[in-house]
Amino acid sequence: MIKKEGYLNYIHLFRGFAILIIVGIHCRISFRWPEHSIGKDLLITFLDNGTVLFVFIAGFLFQYLKHKFHYVPYLKRKAKYVILPYILASLPAILYKLYLDTVPAWMPDNIVEQSKMVQAVYMLATGKHLGPFWFIPMIVVFYLISPLLNWLDKPVFYKTVFPVIFVAGLFTFRFGYFSNTFDSFIHYFPVYMFGMWGARYRHRIINLRSSVSLVLVAIYIVIAFMEASNFVYAPKLSSFQDAATDAYFMFNFAKLKVSILCVILLREFHVLNKEVAVLKLLGDYSFGIYFIHLYVITAIELSVKNLVPDFRLNMITFFIYTALVTAITMGIVYVIKKVTGRKSRYFIGS
Structure with a gap:
């Protein structure tokens, strides 16, 4: 049965793929790898910057649904289905940081001197208490400026100002846990x-000729190969010291590569145009997976390090590990959805 465009199956599959990439990124960095691992280098190339996929999808859906946009109801929905689950999912990590962990390196001295409540609010405002949670304070900024984004959504903007913004954006690389919300x-x-x-011109993208799509795939592969072989430098922050000392602007081939991948996936998932059970379920559970998966990774990481202190990943164990984390996380999301019923979105966003 062909669904009307009101239901974008290809975007749903795209979102399922994107959350799998996010889980894979965090699985890769949770254990050490052998020295000079080609497998690790390849995974860094093909997994890192996966958040670009999620942000692209967020922008796509915002534009696609702009005919329903009303600022106050929009913020209320985000508060119920994003902010509330974020707060609830944050509680275990915040309690651990406040009462069981040492003073985090990322917490400013003036905040350390404040009450536990102030420290908890700081954590929620920055997302520093749990690796992937930096994303929520950042995406909230997009929610707050949504009227501006809605106003900018005009053909003249995309033809004149947007190309400049996009090219300028290829020179940034500061984001995530080691950065701050503004950056x-x-x-x-x-x-x-x-x-x-992509949403405004989606029909042009999904109707790209196969030859054009192949050129985009070739460009993606070339950049990926250059990254994996260290022919080009992929800038990234790997510590708070990097954030304090590295140059602020640097051309980011990795960001260009994943931006190209967004166009490729948008077209190819539309060409696929059928239900893919695993990706559909991943799409259904994507927010729940996002909120829970790092807790699962942490539990497995602690268990394995106690049993096999010198455990190191390779390509085979990485894929088994990622599949295991994904399956356990989806099982937890399934149970929460069954227990909470229609209110599950308040708890886990799914």
Whole structure:
């Protein structure tokens, strides 16, 4: 049965793929690898910057649903289905940081001197308490400026100003856990706008000739090969010291590569045009997976390190590990959805 465009099956599959990439990224970095591992280098190339996919999808859906946009109801929905689950999912990590862990390196001295409540609010405002949660404070900025984004959504903007913003955005690389909300927002603003552009011109993208699509795939592969072989430098922050000392602007081939991948996947998932059970379920559970998966990774990581202190990943164990984390996380999401019923979105966003 062909669904009307009101239901974008290809975007749903795209989202399922994107959350799998996010889980894979965090599985890769949770254990050490052998020295000079080609498998690790390949995974860094093909997995890192996966958040670009998620932000692209967010921008795409915002533009696609703009005919329903009303600012206050929009913020209320985001508060119920994003902010509330974020707060609930944050509680275990915040309690651990406050009462069982040492003072985090990322917490400013003036916050350390404040009450536990102030420290908890700081954690929620920055997302520092749990690796992937930096994303929520950043995406909230997009929610707050949504009237501006809605106003910018005009053909003249995409033809004149947007290309400049997109190219300028290829020179940023500061985002995530080792950065701050403002830098992450600056980094992803062009990507979000790119997603809005993708939605407005989606029919042109999905109707690209196969030859054009092949050229995009070739460019993606060339950049990936250059990254994996260290022919080009892929800038990234790997510590708080990097954030304090590295140059602020640097051309980011990795960001260009994943932006190209967004167009490729948008077209190819539309060409696929059928239900893919695993990706559909991943799409259904995507927010729940996002909120829970790092807890599962942490539990497995602690268990394995106690049993096999010198355990190291390779390509085979990585894929088994990622599949295991994904399956356990989806099982937890399934149970929560069964227990909470229609209110599950308040608890896990799914």
